[in-house]
Amino acid sequence: MKKTNIIQSVDRAISILEVLEKSSEPLGVTEISHRLDLHKSTTFGLLSTLERKNLVYQEPESGKYKLGLRLLELGEQVQQRMNLRHQARPFLKKLVEEFKETVHLVVKVENDYVYIDKVDGPQAIRMYSQIGKRALMHCSGVGKAILAFLPTNEQEKIMTGIELESFTPNTISNFDKLSKHLEEIRQKGYSIDDEEIEMGLRCVAAPILNHRGEAIAAISIAGPTTRMTYERIQDLVQPIKETSLLISKTMGYMPY
Structure with a gap:
């Protein structure tokens, strides 16, 4: 990366985290500023910002700083996603081998989802999906499957924070209709993308x-509507539900 692209304040904030990470004991503002050759007021301002985001913690007694719990949470999220992709891969490949269609794995990121793995079927067609791509929740099988199984308060938070953009005539763009649809998904345990994000594409998730x-x-099994007929979708419901349950168990889920 070119030096001109580096944002100095962000670079300095990261340097503070690195200094605290290497220290076996909490550090004061003066000590941190000396180690990084920064003005004390600059260091204090950066620490205050990091503390507000729970990235550092200031001890009430000593006034010194150490790494905050938010870093642990972020690290766990990264680890969880890395483990998920590794754990899910064999299950994805098995679905592709059995049903000869493309299989996706996505994770929730804020109000959206991101594709983290994709195994193409032998007759794969060009699709909207690609690893690393971010997409909206309301217009896909995987997105609706996640949204339907979130805690009510989190679901409502996402619903009020997104715009129900229409991509095809089948996209659900009404909040009341989407809410009822999500309740049905929760009861059935699966969702369908019926050409809601791309015409000619259907999936079960x-x-x-x-x-x-x-x-x-x-996870989802996706393919062209010529092969993914409504009858075939119903044949795929049980396999996708069973596979998602098996993967969920590797992530610590215990069904009652």
């Missing part, structure tokens, strides 16, 4: 749950 029973990800 199911959520992956964590140890709290909350959706953290989803």
